[in-house]
Amino acid sequence: MKAMKLIRWAAMGLSVLMGVRSSVAATSPWEQPAAAMAEKIAGILGPGQAHLSIRNLSRISNEDVPAIRKLLEEDLKMHGVTVSDDESANSIRVTLSENTRARLWVAEVAEGSVTQAALVQLAPEGEQPAQTAGGLKLRAETILTSREPVLAALETANGLVVLEPEQILFETRGPAGWHEQSRASIGQKRPLPRDPKGILMPDGGAGFEAWLAGTQCKGSFEPAPSPGQWTVSCYASDDPWPLPQFENATPVKAFFNGARNYFTGVVTPNDGADPPHFYAAGWIARAGGGAAMVIGSIDGKVLMIENGALKPIAGTRDWGSDFAVIHSGCGTGTQIIASSSGEAAADSLRAYEFPALEAIPVSAPLELLGTIMVLWPAPDGKTVLAAVRGAANRYEVDRVSALCN
Amino acid sequence: MFRRFAISCFVALLTLPAAARTRPHYGGTLHVEIEGDPWQRPNGIARRLVFDGLTTLDTTGAVQSALASGWESDNADHRWQFRLRPGVYFHDGSLLTSTAVVQSLNLDCPANCPWATVHAVGSMVVFTNDSPMPNLPALLAGDDFLIALTVSADGKTSSGDIGTGPFQVTSFNNGLLVLGANETCWQGRPFADAIEIRVHRAVHDQWLDLSIGRAEMVEVPAEMIRQAQQQRLKVLVSPPAELLALEISDNGALANPMMRAAIAASIDRSALSNVIFQKQGEVTASLLPQSLTGFSFLFPVDRDLNKAHELRGGLTTPTLTLSVDGDGAMRLAAQRIALNLKEAGFNAQEGSDGGAQHADLMLRLIPLEGGEPFAVLEDVSRSVGQTVLLPDSSPTSLYRAERDFLDRHTLIPLVDLPRAYAAGARVRDLALDAHDLPDLASASLEDAP
Numbered sequence: 001m002k003a004m005k006l007i008r009w010a011a012m013g014l015s016v017l018m019g020v021r022s023s024v025a026a027t028s029p030w031e032q033p034a035a036a037m038a039e040k041i042a043g044i045l046g047p048g049q050a051h052l053s054i055r056n057l058s059r060i061s062n063e064d065v066p067a068i069r070k071l072l073e074e075d076l077k078m079h080g081v082t083v084s085d086d087e088s089a090n091s092i093r094v095t096l097s098e099n100t101r102a103r104l105w106v107a108e109v110a111e112g113s114v115t116q117a118a119l120v121q122l123a124p125e126g127e128q129p130a131q132t133a134g135g136l137k138l139r140a141e142t143i144l145t146s147r148e149p150v151l152a153a154l155e156t157a158n159g160l161v162v163l164e165p166e167q168i169l170f171e172t173r174g175p176a177g178w179h180e181q182s183r184a185s186i187g188q189k190r191p192l193p194r195d196p197k198g199i200l201m202p203d204g205g206a207g208f209e210a211w212l213a214g215t216q217c218k219g220s221f222e223p224a225p226s227p228g229q230w231t232v233s234c235y236a237s238d239d240p241w242p243l244p245q246f247e248n249a250t251p252v253k254a255f256f257n258g259a260r261n262y263f264t265g266v267v268t269p270n271d272g273a274d275p276p277h278f279y280a281a282g283w284i285a286r287a288g289g290g291a292a293m294v295i296g297s298i299d300g301k302v303l304m305i306e307n308g309a310l311k312p313i314a315g316t317r318d319w320g321s322d323f324a325v326i327h328s329g330c331g332t333g334t335q336i337i338a339s340s341s342g343e344a345a346a347d348s349l350r351a352y353e354f355p356a357l358e359a360i361p362v363s364a365p366l367e368l369l370g371t372i373m374v375l376w377p378a379p380d381g382k383t384v385l386a387a388v389r390g391a392a393n394r395y396e397v398d399r400v401s402a403l404c405n
Numbered sequence: 406m407f408r409r410f411a412i413s414c415f416v417a418l419l420t421l422p423a424a425a426r427t428r429p430h431y432g433g434t435l436h437v438e439i440e441g442d443p444w445q446r447p448n449g450i451a452r453r454l455v456f457d458g459l460t461t462l463d464t465t466g467a468v469q470s471a472l473a474s475g476w477e478s479d480n481a482d483h484r485w486q487f488r489l490r491p492g493v494y495f496h497d498g499s500l501l502t503s504t505a506v507v508q509s510l511n512l513d514c515p516a517n518c519p520w521a522t523v524h525a526v527g528s529m530v531v532f533t534n535d536s537p538m539p540n541l542p543a544l545l546a547g548d549d550f551l552i553a554l555t556v557s558a559d560g561k562t563s564s565g566d567i568g569t570g571p572f573q574v575t576s577f578n579n580g581l582l583v584l585g586a587n588e589t590c591w592q593g594r595p596f597a598d599a600i601e602i603r604v605h606r607a608v609h610d611q612w613l614d615l616s617i618g619r620a621e622m623v624e625v626p627a628e629m630i631r632q633a634q635q636q637r638l639k640v641l642v643s644p645p646a647e648l649l650a651l652e653i654s655d656n657g658a659l660a661n662p663m664m665r666a667a668i669a670a671s672i673d674r675s676a677l678s679n680v681i682f683q684k685q686g687e688v689t690a691s692l693l694p695q696s697l698t699g700f701s702f703l704f705p706v707d708r709d710l711n712k713a714h715e716l717r718g719g720l721t722t723p724t725l726t727l728s729v730d731g732d733g734a735m736r737l738a739a740q741r742i743a744l745n746l747k748e749a750g751f752n753a754q755e756g757s758d759g760g761a762q763h764a765d766l767m768l769r770l771i772p773l774e775g776g777e778p779f780a781v782l783e784d785v786s787r788s789v790g791q792t793v794l795l796p797d798s799s800p801t802s803l804y805r806a807e808r809d810f811l812d813r814h815t816l817i818p819l820v821d822l823p824r825a826y827a828a829g830a831r832v833r834d835l836a837l838d839a840h841d842l843p844d845l846a847s848a849s850l851e852d853a854p
Contacts, residue, residue, distance in 0.1 A: 057702075097699040100465065100776060104699035104800060117703050119800040189492075194571075194593035194847060195429055259594060260431050279428050298430065321428040393463050 030068045033122045037105050038075030040118035041092055044109045047080030050090035058098040068096070136330055136351055137403040138337070138366035140386070144171070144178055144397040150387040151198030152376060153397045154208055158221045158228060162397070163198045163210050168217065170230045184232035188215050195261040201242055202379050210234075211241045213258035240268055244325060244377050246283030246291045254281065262298050272308030280375070282325035284354055285334050294336065294354075296321055304357060315359035320347065322374055327381040330404035331362055337384045337400060339372040340365065347372040349386065351402055368398065429834055429849035434599040437845070438611040438620045443582050443602050444566075447548035447772050451602060453842055454584055455496075456551035456568035457592075459487050459506065459530065460542050462839035466697075466776010468542045472501060472552055472569060472591075473530070482537035485520075487530045487545075493591045496573035499558040503530045508555040517787065519544050539795065543780030548772070548840070571595040571846035580604050596849035612638070612827070621832045621850070622843060625825035628734045630685045638827040645687060645694040645773055645821035646841035649677070649735075651742065652767040652789055655815050658722040659765055665814035667716035668766070671749030672742055673708045678820050681738045686820035692785050692807055694821045697778045700804055704811065704818075713749040726756040728764035738819075739768045770822070774840055778803055782810075789816050 054069050056062055072094065073083045083092075093108045103122035108115055144153060144162065152163040160171040160178050167185050171178040190213075198212035207220040216237035222229050240253035241263075254263040257277070265275045278295040286292050292306035294313065302316035320339035327334050328351075335351040336359070348365035349372070370390030377384055384400045443451035459473040473487035493501040503525035510523050510530075519541055520532040532541060544550070554567040566574045571592060572584035582602040586595050603620070611623035615638070625633045625640055633640045651672070653665045674688040687694065690704035725746070729739045736755070743753040756764055771788055775781055779795055782803065786793045791813075793806045810816070824841045835848040 095702065097695075097702075099699035099778075100696050102699075106700050106703065108703065117700070117804060119700060119804060121800050191589060191591050192593050194595060196593065259588070261428050298428070393465065 028067060028071065030064070030071055033103075033105055033120050034068060034071035035075045036120045037094065037107060037118065038072055038079055038081070040120065041076060041107050041109055042079030042081050044116050044118060045081055045090060045092070045111065048090060049082050049084045049086075049088050050076075050092050050109075051085070051088045052076070052083045052092045052094070054094045054096065056096045058096045058103055060096050060103070065096070136328075136335070136363040138349055138351060138363050138400055139403055140349075140366060140368060140398040140400050142396050143385075143399050146395045146397075147393070148395065149196070149373070149389070150395045150397055151196060151212060151374065152200040152210070153385055153387070154200035154202065155378065156202065156206065156208065156221075158206060158223070158230075161200055161208050161210075161219065161230075163200050163212065165192050165196050165198075165212070168210060168219065168232055172227065181227070182230060184219075184230065184234075186212070186215060186217060186234050188212075188234075189236050190214050190258075193259060193261050197256070197261055197374065199241060199376060209242075211237075211256070213256065214238065240266075243267070243281045243293075244283065246285075249283070249291060252293070254278075271305070273305045273310050275303070275305060275310065278303075279321040280323050282323060282336060282377070284325060284336065285332075287355065294323070294325075296323060300341075302359070304354075311357055313354070313357055313359055315352070315361075317341070318350075319359075320372065322372055324375040324377045324384045325381070326351070326377065326384050326400075326402055328402035328404065329382075330402055335362060335402060337375065337402075339375060339386075346370055347388075349375075349384075349400060363402065366400070370394075370396075429596045429847075430851070430853035431594075431596050431849070432598050432853035433850035434601055435597045435622065435832070435845060435848065435850065436601050436603070436614075436620045437622045438603045438606040438614055439624055440606060440608055440611070441604070443604055447774075448840065448842060450842065451574075451582060451584065452548060452551055453570065453838075453840065454572040454600065454845060455566060455570045455574060456553055457570050458546050458551050460546040462543070462546045462775045462777075464836075464839055466839050468546060468777065471546070472506070473545075476542055478538075478541075482539045482541070483534055485532045485538060485541050486526070487532075489528045489530065490591060491528070493569050494589060495554045495569055496567045496587060497554065497557060497563075499554065501552075501569055503528055505554060505556070506530050506552055509552045510550060512553075512555050513550055517790065519783070519787070539798070540777065540780035540783050543775055543777040544784060546839075547774050547784060572600055575599070580606075592846070595846040596853070597845070600845055612636075615827055615829055618829065618831075621829040622835065622845070623827050625827050626734065627685045627822045627825065628682045630823070630825050631683050633825070633827055639830070641826050641828065641835065641837055641843065643824045643837045643841035644696055646824040647770040647822045648689070648692065648694075648773055648785070648818055649686070649738065649820040649822055650769060650771055651817040651819060652769060653815050653817065654765050655813070657765065658725065661720070662814055663716045663718065664720065664722060667713045667749060668746060668751065669814050669817045670709045670716060671713035671751070672745050672817065672819065674706050674819050675708075676745075677738050677741060681734050681741060682820060682822065686822045689818050689821050690811075692810065692816070692818055693778050693781055693803075694773060697773075697776065697781060698800070698803060698807075700800065703804065704807075708745070710749060717750055722751060725751060725753040725765040726763070727753045727766040727768065728756050730767065730769040735768060735770070742766075742768065773821070776839060782807060786810055791815070 323338040351363035691701035
């Protein structure tokens with residue numbers, strides 16, 4: 001055993017002195033697991049010769065297998081195990097495997113008739129980057145990931161406010177992105193619906209207002225003492241929720257059904273139209289001047305409310321339940337970003353314009369990495385924030401912007 | 406003829422373009438048909454609709470809070486305390502209390518529990534044990550430990566069907582269990598107003614009812630998944646949800662471990678999977694599926710008749726009794742195993758279910774619940790009255806614990822089987838939960854009002 005350790009130290013020392021490692025290993029993500037695997041194999045086998053075979057049962061690209069083999073051979077050599085192509089009494093079969101949570105490398109080390117196993121678990125895989133699409137280009141940038149459902153998020157001068165079903169989180173920006181500063185419990189008195197919805201709006205100052213079923217919250221920020229502190233007060237409320245506003249027009253509010261997942265259709269002030277139950281609403285500028293409200297009703301139809309009349313909008317068959325208005329400055333200046341319909345595993349977003357009573361797509365679909373839970377416009381109106389539920393119930397908030405061609 | 410026509414109509418409906426997808430609608434009644442008992446343990450379809458556990462599992466199998474809002478352990482996992490979620494009510498309107506939870510757990514688990522004592526302390530439920538319980542939060546998510554009201558507010562014994570879940574029992578008459586939406590469910594009201602579960606319905610009748618719109622969700626046994634897919638039913642198939650295994654008594658004729666090892670070596674798993682279960686299972690010699698561990702291939706699955714004879718060493722046993730927990734495909738599997746054993750020099754005779762406790766061999770399905778491999782291993786071993794030693798949470802420890810368990814040759818894993826269901830075109834957002842059961846509380850009807 002002591003001799004084995006001496007050999008290992010000598011080999012490692014030699015390696016350090018020479019400062020030599022293959023170029024493959026210099027930046028390889030497989031370097032660490034290969035070293036750990038080799039150490040475990042050598043611990044079973046001791047110095048000597050062995051035949052090495054590798055099979056890949058994981059999602060690792062087969063193109064990576066030769067590099068992994070090379071790393072393993074080098075590391076085994078450092079531990080005194082020489083890999084030989086000849087038939088040998090000793091054999092090592094390494095399986096690149098995985099389970100639902102992590103990659104796992106398994107070595108079956110056979111010495112004569114005795115086989116022992118060595119296992120090395122690898123760190124979880126990194127996340128995939130968001131996709132972008134062509135045309136009037138939509139671009140998504142992930143600004144937050146969370147294990148908890150995100151109902152809404154709001155970027156303020158004092159940090160990011162995140163509305164979850166049971167609490168409000170405050171995040172500050174650090175070198176590695178947003179990190180949690182504090183959290184406040186909402187303390188609802190009654191259960192939220194199964195498909196909960198909430199909104200966050202700036203209060204005109206440094207604070208915010210939040211609405212979710214049966215509850216309203218106000219948040220204020222005290223800058224001193226540094227780094228500042230958020231104060232939140234929540235109370236039971238069935239007051240109407242504010243809808244996204246059009247420029248300097250009179251703010252419109254709508255009553256939300258706190259036991260369901262939609263607005264009741266009762267809006268205030270009401271210009272004479274009688275909207276049905278709806279999921280989402282936004283304002284768009286009309287060619288002749290003025291603005292019209294667009295609503296996504298719960299039966300899947302998209303309607304425009306203009307001059308006190310409800311008018312169906314064509315070309316919205318592919319729309320899901322969520323949309324938000326974006327003032328991109330491209331094309332007519334204003335578009336609606338709508339979620340997709342259908343039963344695909346992942347949803348997409350697409351931009352539309354309304355030259356008449358028809359939605360015309362003006363961008364290619366932007367594929368997201370999960371199901372869109374909610375969309376809402378950022379306070380500046382130039383971007384849209386999307387909460388997405390991805391694989392393994394991981395939530396993320398994406399900032400979606402439109403780039404002019 | 407009519408059935409074929411009806412199924413053809415259904416297939417045609419499936420091919421129609423889908424309407425725009427909106428958020429889920431509230432309302433309507435979901436019609437479900439099953440072959441068995443909705444309250445059967447484990448995993449009767451009504452159980453998780455009516456009852457909740459202290460914890461639950463998310464779709465990745467990770468433990469999440471449920472009736473307990475949080476938990477802590479101390480004394481090296483010998484003691485756990487679970488804080489109850491405030492403001493949760495049973496369907497009869499009584500408040501969920503720690504005393505009610507303890508009463509339910511004591512009723513559910515009179516013996517062989519993962520804990521030695523459980524008691525109520527204020528709003529806490531406290532578990533203690535002489536040995537560490539590192540997996541207790543995951544184990545409490547299991548079907549065995551769902552919380553039911555045992556004593557009603559007026560001090561009378563409860564009917565046992567009152568829980569805190571998304572649906573409450575409305576009636577159970579003439580083979581029809583009717584569940585109504587729990588408006589004040591702590592997880593939010595379910596989308597459907599009601600679920601009607603027609604029980605003891607033969608699978609072919611279920612499929613017929615699905616095809617003519619009398620049912621929105623029906624069962625698909627593993628051995629019929631391919632047939633359902635060929636008929637273009639909308640089938641939801643889980644990952645491995647149940648382990649088909651042969652339990653071997655270590656008493657009497659099979660007290661000798663070499664004889665048990667010989668039985669293990671003699672079984673042709675591939676034939677079971679390919680013929681009986683129509684290639685819908687995964688042959689396995691490990692307790693935990695490959696998807697949970699990543700190393701199930703370390704347990705060889707191949708039949709080795711020479712080794713079986715060698716291990717038996719010419720010894721003979723009296724005729725072995727083989728009991729079967731189930732019918733249909735399970736009985737066919739038992740008959741095939743008896744043939745395999747005969748080729749290895751054993752005589753096995755299929756016995757009735759009534760003799761299960763005294764049988765030498767018992768073919769059974771063991772649920773594989775959750776995504777925490779250590780908890781699943783503990784659960785599986787507990788289900789056959791055994792324990793495993795897990796010193797830490799490394800893959801190496803897990804492998805060694807599984808290897809030690811299997812080296813006893815008292816439980817022979819054979820095939821990992823999925824659970825499957827077929828859903829009608831009206832149902833949307835129907836998915837299987839972490840327990841591989843349909844999450845009917847989160848499903849809705851396309852044409853709900």
